[in-house]
Amino acid sequence: MRLVMTCVGTAVVLACLSMAAPPVVGQQASSPQFPPYRPARMADGHPDLNGLWQALVTANIDVQDHEARPGPHPEIVGAYGGEPPGQSIVEGGDIPYQTWALAKKKENFEKRATVDVSNDKTWHAVGDPELKCYMPGVPRATYMPFPFQIVQGSSPYILIAYQFTSATRTIRMNWKGDAPTDAWMGWSRGRWEGDSLVVDVTGQREETWLDRTGDFHSDAFHVVERYTPASPYHLLYEATIEDPKVYTRPWKMSFPLYRRMEKNVQLLEFKCVSFTEELLYGKFRQPNGDVK
């Protein structure tokens, strides 16, 4: 497997320098950029994934290669809204879209900053869900520029709590049942494969996007994630994605997650609903009413 990564920041440079490490064997991280590693373990013998983690890739802007670009409305937000460049986290570089879906992605991008909630039936038709502070779904939640915390104990449930809009998801270990209903963060069933936590995610709401560029999926979206400890400070994150209604074949993304190491660092809240209400609901205000 080839992994393309963004070499920014000291920690990442170290990871990039170690790309020459020999191939690993057995149950350890299968990525060539990390040397073999035997992780710390919980009482049940499985790796301890507890901690505050964050991606450093710019995939929330675009999971594929992207040049630096202005954000929406540069006449208002100037360089604040500018979006940095980044390399693709997709194996092989490109998402294998069906022809119609590629056109749909372009349309999504063109209308990414458009909001129209005047009709319940077309409520989700346009605009990036991130702009509207909607829960991001999986895998986008993993590479948004916000930390998340894994809480892994001795019960069959693992919590992942994300900073962005305080989204959470429960990973049900060795759970057999199908997703009972659709949810924005989906229905996550976990299992251990060697030192990797493998999470099968179905039942995601079809309205979530993969990035600000309009990459999308349908209600047939199926994500299989792998979290593999690669050092005391890194997890290798891999996701295999299939959706026969939108893509021509399954495809894969991968990137490292970094442990947040600041003294006393904690997951702070980013409840963004109040930051998007004016955009969503301002037009329904009483005419001539005071804007508070």
Add this chain to the structure above:
Amino acid sequence: MKHRLSTSAPFYVVVAGLMLAPITITGQTPGAKAAPTKAAPGKAAAKKAMPGRTPWGDPDLQGVWNDATGTPLQRPNGLAGKDVLNDEEAAAFQEQTVFDLTRDRRDGGSAADVNRAYNEHWMDARRLKITSDHRTSLIVDPADGRIPSLVPLSPERQQVRAARAEANARFAAGLPKDHLDMSLPVRCIIRTDSPPYLPTIYNNDFHIFQSPGFVAIAPEMIHSARIIPLDGRPHLRNNLNQWLGDTRGRFDGNTLVVETTNFRSDDGVVFQGGNPATYKITERFTRVDADTLNYEFTIEDPATWTRPWTARIPWTKIDPGEQMYEYACHEDNFDIVHFLTGARVREKRGETAVPRPTGSAPAGER
């Protein structure tokens, strides 16, 4: 499977007990300690063994718990002086509670009928039962079972409260000016995820996770988790505040003691309009047996109430087969647009009369 239907209209969340008659304060006993928990009558024999500790040595609180009850937060005026009911009184009280809370009743005319909105199908049936110890209020201190009286508030805070009451009245009259006339629960910003955890009409589940050094509590509404460090670190400085506050915990024997401060000053964030600069809530989670956990909270805010006050709510472990589902509130919050477009239509028809605020909080108000 009622928890599947959790994206339903946020307007109707009702904090049990907040809708009761105006507060009357009698017989306060400042500093009185809460009465010890009484064992549930007749249940002891059926109780399962208390689970032990986690592999790393903490009391094990992991699992999904439900806090629904029909016992009101504050003691109804008609029961002044009566903190615990005998079996006969409890049966009558429970019958009255069921009648008051049930949605499948047709008295009161069509307007009342419409206001009851969902029928019993949507509701948590557990809310129709009073606590097994037959208390008449969840508040155990002060002894009168009522929230203490307010201290004199500054003109600025009185102004904020009056403005809130006017916004609530506009909303209740179907004439909100804009989304800011709606409460934080209606706007899907805070619901039962901010302490104190109080029972409501539905979605009363809390999933407790633990890891070495942490306890995390994920309330069903709204999909947020409080992650509680147990390592004794200091609170955030007082210039960094959050919607759910800043939480620190420790185990005192078998009890998880959680102290939360640093609430944001946004209108409605602090419970019942407390002062964020002086407000502190201390919660105690004690597992009583395999299926029961006692949740107790004490609110202290000398800038708002004449004395601290404490409530206790039993939590019941839910059947492992009954899962907690995602409560996505904001994502499909059609209500806000419906309320606002409805208000604009009413204004065009000339309906602009808003009744004077009564001071009581509408459904969904914290």
